[in-house]
Amino acid sequence: MGRPPAKPPATLDRGLLPSLLGYVLRRAQSAVFDDFANTFAKAGEALTPGEFGLLVLVDRNAGLSQMALARALGIDRSTLVPILDRLQERGLLMRHRSPTDGRTHALALTQAGEKALARFARLVRAHEKRIASQLSAAEIRVLIDLLEKVHTGARSL
Amino acid sequence: MGRPPAKPPATLDRGLLPSLLGYVLRRAQSAVFDDFANTFAKAGEALTPGEFGLLVLVDRNAGLSQMALARALGIDRSTLVPILDRLQERGLLMRHRSPTDGRTHALALTQAGEKALARFARLVRAHEKRIASQLSAAEIRVLIDLLEKVHTGARSL
DNA sequence: GAGAATTTGTTTGATCCCCAAACAATCTCC
């Protein structure tokens, strides 16, 4: 049952954790996420990285259905519903009736949504600049390339 | 209001997304997470990456308090409570009474917890091998190093 | 063309993660 142990050390031993890709990935991701939230909060905007990705996808693929969007985001279609509800309530996007398929909604940004997205994109660029401040342009290219490899590599199993 | 748009393209345009560190990071992270879950499910074990990290931390720092652990994990101490509850119910760890400070719990793995962790660590190694199958050993070192830079870089703002 | 099977968006239900605020027990500091 594990003996009641001694004193907690001042600094923590992380064992094998720092050598694990999954662990380091999670920490970097969390730091990036924090800076993203921070950047937007400071600018008086409220948006998550996921919402930004969604808006970009809808902007660049206007008319796509909720199923197609859910698939692109890697989430269930039922998960997408409340997310779209919120974005729609904020006046950023709309569910249009599809002229060709009565089952689907044709998603599109509103004009306000497009304006907001331009604003958001500026913030994201500033955010990216900041989180990459420790890295050279070449390093960023390498990093993105390796991450892409991890993504496609793990996916193909 | 956004005009009701045309036809959804077969393949999605991701715009600037693939050039964003945050986006690529999130996708890699998600793929890794999926493979982690898959690896454990196939072995008939149930564990999340977060739980694994927690167990390693407790194992390597037996006797540490919930506050110290929460800080190391970057979560609120109230968030930690139900997580520990579950792990404790599974018989993997225990909250001991601290002999020196009546407020704190001295966390430690049980013997079953240590045995389980050894089993988990084997699975994690197999998982790491798989997700890094597309990368050379040198690339993994570079990747981990760059991710660490991102983490500490973003943290210091 | 009529009926069967599939697809889509939605609702509901279940877990889970997260934080903030409040609380009792305990410790620390004066």
Add this chain to the structure above:
DNA sequence: GGAGATTGTTTGGGGATCAAACAAATTCTC
């Protein structure tokens, strides 16, 4: 000894996530 801080817990409020069931609409099959 008493004021103030710390620790673990509970409660309340958001969300994210999936699975299952459903109605409406489309596609497939005969």
